[in-house]
Amino acid sequence: MSEPIARESMEYDVVIVGAGPSGLSAAIRLKQLDPNLSVVVLEKGSEVGAHILSGAVLDPSGLDALLPDWRSMGAPIKTEVKHDNFYLLGPAGGIRIPNWPMPPLMSNHGNYIVSMANVCRWMAQVAEGLGVEIFPGMAASELVWDGDRVAGVVAGEFGRDPATGEPGPSYEPGMNLLGKYVFLSEGVRGSLAKQVIERFNLSKGHCPQKFGIGMKEIWEIDPAKHREGTVTHTMGWPLGSAAGGGSFIYHLENNQVYIGFVVHLNYKNPYLYPYMEFQRFKHHPMVAELLKGGKRVAYGARAISEGGYQSIPKMVAPGVALLGCTAGLVNVPRIKGNHNAMLSGKAAAEAAFAALQAGRQGDELTDYETAVRTGPIGKDLKKVRNVKPLWSHYGLTASLLGGGLDMWTNNLFGLSLFGTLRHQKSDAQATEPASKHKPIDYPKPDGVISFDRLTNVAFSFTNHDEAQPAHLRLKDPAIPITVNLPKFAEPAQRYCPAGVYEVLGEGQDASFRINFQNCVHCKTCDIKDPSQNITWTTPQGGGGPNYPNM
Structure with a gap:
């Protein structure tokens, strides 16, 4: 058994993982409430905005609540x-x-219509102007525990051996960033949030x-x-x-x-x-x-x-809170979540500030949970909660007609025709054996309007240092060929939008290759793999896409 790694520590009032709209909103609000609070934001991208991708049509309600004067502050929202x-x-x-x-x-x-990457770059400037410390290129790779409480994260670890995963000759252990509270604003399917949800069983009683x-x-x-x-x-x-x-x-x-x-x-x-x-x-x-x-x-x-209201897990555990898309706060029919992300960051900050003022630390921020579920976010999501399950169970027409009517009755009377419909299966469980389906013949990209994956990935400006362990990990290296290939035609070859996964050869000569250098950090593999054999983790800080104005 390897020895525990000795790391230096830095202590803050609040440690925030992820410089997206929810994390930056939390940081800004904390400093608005008390300029003396010590707040740090860790961002795994090479710069703030490098990993931000969103549609995006922005509902400004979240920004109005956080920064009412944003229109005169030079925001890139025109x-x-x-x-x-x-x-x-x-x-x-x-x-x-x-x-x-x-x-x-x-x-x-x-x-x-906005670039959320540029909006986040601007929000980071606002946060730094208030005294928030922001560290880009610092992936938070582990949680730090104090008993059964999240006490911080490990960030800035570099130099593990690509073959063994053990510290190599140029190893840098990173630091323990310790906080009285830790906010996880990692985006969808956050790797640290996934651990917190599992350890505290936060999804119990909620839909997948x-x-x-x-x-x-x-x-x-x-x-x-x-x-x-x-x-x-x-x-x-x-x-x-x-x-x-x-x-x-x-x-x-x-x-x-x-x-x-x-x-x-x-x-x-x-x-x-x-x-x-x-x-x-x-x-x-x-x-x-x-x-x-x-x-x-x-x-x-x-x-x-896309789970909506009925899929939001419990969002707090001792010392930690889940923000924004990490908690799943997207309004699916509106195709909008950035306003709710900002409101969640604001609510988490207010709950942490109240706790610190009362002399508390490291407990569950139940006021944050209540604010999300009963406030503007919960009201926004509750009105549309049946659109996605109607689509999943009965198809597009039922979703358009039934979902539209349900949204109208919610809007006019605060009532739903269907109560609250439930999601039954995870997306991985929804995948059926290949024997029930036929292959789909897709037209070859013409190179003018349509493009092959690898050509397009070059336009994501993705880069990973190859001298590191693959951040896409298989629980059992045999499953892709022995289970997923014969049963599901190994769908990783297709569901990944960056061409990370390949099956080479046929029959007994078949092998599975992971081109982790291509990964754009979408995390689809962690979600859709039918055997749930792939775990997405953070690569070394700064790796991944370098989006311009996405």
């Missing part, structure tokens, strides 16, 4: 939504769904969390086709009944367009290839015409929490 379009697509055309029958909460009036994989490209298009402030969402083709999901097309400034595609990860057919569904979507006549003459300038992908 493009107000002017036109809101919804289409149901078929292979050759589409039907526009009128806006008038949609519940008011679906309107994007007053919202903004549900997820989607969201893929996004930034295009510079012909100025004659650009309509700044236009927001378009589509459903239907090419997914049809094969899977839930849809697209977004957002016209921001500078003749740029965000084009994205979401596939719900509860699909049954292991031959389904989410990335290729995205590439096929771009060849729809409506989309291809928009992109003709343009050029793709960036690509990325990330998982999205």
Whole structure:
């Protein structure tokens, strides 16, 4: 048994893991409440914003609550939504769904098309101006425990041997960042949050969390086709009944367009290839015409929490709180979670401040849990709680009609037609054996509008130091070939949007390769692997994508 690693320690009032909208909001709010509090934010990306990928149409309600003067503070939030379009697509055309029958909460009036990466960069500047310490390139790789309490995290560890995982000749042990409270704002399927949820059984009594994989490209298009402030969402083709999901097309400034595609990860057919569904979507006549003459300038992908109100786990345990997408606070039909992330960070900060003022530390911040479930976040999510399960159980039409009607009754009367529908299976459990399905023949990318995965991954500017252990770990190295390949046609080859996983050879010569250098940190493998054999962990700090204005 190896000796415990000796590390230096630094102590703070609050340690925050992740410089996304929830973590930065918490840091800002803590300093607003008490400038003397010591607050540190750890970010695994090479800079703040490097790992931030979101649609994004921003509901400014969270920012209004946190920084009411943001409009005069130089925030990179300029493009107000002017036109809101919804289409149901078929292979050759589409039907526009009128806006008038949609519940008011679906309107994007007053919202903004933004780069959340740039919004987070700006929020980090605001936080640092208030005295928050922010350390980019510092992956939080372990939790520090004090008995049964989370007391901090280990951050900044480098130099483990790539073959053995043991400290190598250039090993740097990192530091223990200790806090009276620790906030985990790691985004979807956070590696530390996953441990906390399991250790404290925080999901007990709640539905399993549900997820989607969201893929996004930034295009510079012909100025004659650009309509700044236009927001378009589509459903239907090419997914049809094969899977839930849809697209977004957002016209921001500078003749740029965000084009994205979401596939719900509860699909049954292991031959389904989410990335290729995205590439096929771009060849729809409506989309291809928009992109003709343009050029793709960036690509990325990330998982999205979709379980909604009934899948939010208990969010607090001794010394620790789960914030934002780590807790699953996305409003699925609105395709928005950043406002709730900001509100959750604000609520967590207020609960921690009250506890510290009362002389407490390291206990459960129950006031935070109450604020989320009974306040604006809970009200936002409760109204739409049945849309996703209706889609999962009965398909797109039932979700459009039943979900729309349910949102209306919630909006008008505060009542649901269905009560609270439950999610039954995890997305991994939803995967069916390959014998029940047929392979899908996807068109070859043309290199003009559609692209192969590895070419696109280059546009995520992803980089990992190869002299480190793979951060994608197999519980049993034999399972991909002995179980997943014969039973499920090894879907890791397809569900990963970055080409990380390969099956080489056939029959007895088959082997499984992990190209961890390609990983864009979407965490789909940790979610969708039918054997739950893959664990996503943090690589050395600074590794991963380097998104520009995603």
